């Protein structure tokens with residue numbers, strides 16, 4: 098069978114010809130499409146640096162085979178802002194100093210977007226920490242991360258209420 | 263990672279036919295298989311991708327009160343299905359205590375059952391490992407083996423099965439539905455995984471090419487919903503495999519136990535159902551003394567396979583804790599830290 102995959106990446110349809118079925122979504126994004134915002138930490142599902150949304154769900158791009166995701170809708174950190182307007186999660190990470198070196202940050206942010214979408218944690222810090230446990234931060238910015246996620250969740254709920262009214 | 267041929271079947275029949283070719287492996291989410299391929303432990307010549315099959319990705323609540331879960335259903339989707347959670351809360355709690363949210367969003371029911379051991383020597387191609395290379399020896403025997411098996415192990419292999427999901431499932435009498443070259447068959451989960459004996463490379467009863475299509479929970483399993491818990495001790499609070507774990511389910515009437523289920527995780531090459539302990543609980547009062555007795559029985563045959571004698575007493579205590587929590591009643595909402603033993607127990611018990 099032909100090794101071509103068609104993906105919607107950050108709202109743009111892309112068809113990529115693969116010379117080899119071994120390519121992961123992470124390597125496809127970074128090496129073939131120059132989308133290096135998604136980071137490679139462990140490459141084994143253990144750190145969360147590679148977190149992206151696939152069909153709206155947060156997953157580890159390092160353990161996803163690209164060819165198997167033919168037809169999928171992918172959102173990476175590059176596709177999050179609305180032009181110059183930051184996504185509420187991005188804005189909250191800045192407001193709460195939720196990073197130091199920044200290496201884990203794209204994964205943290207994408208994971209937070211996924212977590213808020215899942216709607217299981219609300220604004221309970223313990224549930225937010227548990228829901229974010231798949232994202233490690235070697236700089237230990239966890240406190241700011243938790244605060245940022247809670248604030249972004251509130252801001253997004255507020256916007257949704259205003260829009261519904 | 264080795265090169266492989268990639269095939270994308272569009273039906274179960276096509277998948278089974280494709281996987282009948284020697285050297286084939288089914289690809290579900292790949293969270294375990296791709297990991298092992300990257301480190302050279304799994305080297306399939308052919309990947310048969312299950313991700314484009316129609317169906318097998320949902321749950322059906324059966325008219326008789328049981329439930330049938332498609333093998334491709336994602337771990338998170340199952341855990342968050344409201345009716346499933348209400349009827350089989352210990353299974354939902356076990357699922358949510360496993361891995362991370364990202365991994366649970368991807369991982370499938372079938373893949374979770376068939377995930378391989380986390381033994382470090384199995385994962386290191388430079389080490390001797392009878393499971394990876396039959397006859398090569400077992401470097402875990404004289405190595406780092408704190409987390410290895412205390413039940414059902416053999417001289418050839420002391421590895422454990424790492425799944426959380428499987429522990430309440432085996433307690434509740436789940437049945438695995440299998441499609442294969444020779445047709446359809448069913449195997450109770452308790453007989454699905456194999457103890458190592460002299461052939462640790464054989465981990466389940468699946469024949470080459472056989473596909474798990476579904477998992478079934480019998481109607482009676484839902485009868486434990488009011489008193490069903492999973493408790494998992496980890497080396498850190500979250501995103502870690504079990505050191506030991508226990509699923510406990512009770513049916514209480516007039517202050518007595520009329521039926522019980524108990525299974526242990528992290529102790530053997532399979533999820534370990536403790537039937538003798540269950541029998542001992544019949545008619546007993548649901549208190550710490552009864553539970554301690556049951557835990558003694560559950561671990562009666564346990565023996566260390568290395569530097570892991572501590573796991574035997576730990577498993578007893580986790581079993582007692584799970585039984586006490588089950589007796590106290592399933593909470594309306596799952597705790598913030600699912601399955602964590604670091605929560606207070608009603609009645610002030612802290613053993």
Ligand SMILES: Cc1cc2nc3c(=O)[nH]c(=O)nc-3n(C[C@H](O)[C@H](O)[C@H](O)COP(=O)(O)OP(=O)(O)OC[C@H]3O[C@@H](n4cnc5c(N)ncnc54)[C@H](O)[C@@H]3O)c2cc1C
Pocket residue numbers: 141142143287288289290291292293294295296297312333334359360361362365368369370371372373374375376377378424425426427472473474475501502503504
């Ligand atoms: C960092 C990390 C932490 C983790 N922590 C935990 C934890 O705490 N608790 C826990 O329980 N698990 C944990 N896991 C393991 C995780 O649950 C498994 O990787 C996952 O369930 C596998 O599912 P999958 O769909 O990705 O399977 P795959 O990786 O695609 O497949 C796994 C195996 O099953 C076979 N297979 C898959 N589907 C079928 C089928 N339908 N029929 C026949 N064979 C099939 C494949 O051929 C392969 O051999 C962790 C994993 C990682 C990477």
Ligand code: SF4
Pocket residue numbers: 379381382383384390391392393394399400401402403418419420421462
């Ligand atoms: S315990 Fe089993 S899996 Fe681990 S090295 Fe020994 S034979 Fe291999």
Ligand code: FES
Pocket residue numbers: 136137138139140141142143144145146147148157158159160
């Ligand atoms: S790079 Fe994917 S989880 Fe670490």
Ligand code: FES
Pocket residue numbers: 195196197198199200201202233234235236237238
């Ligand atoms: S900010 Fe440095 S790793 Fe998280």
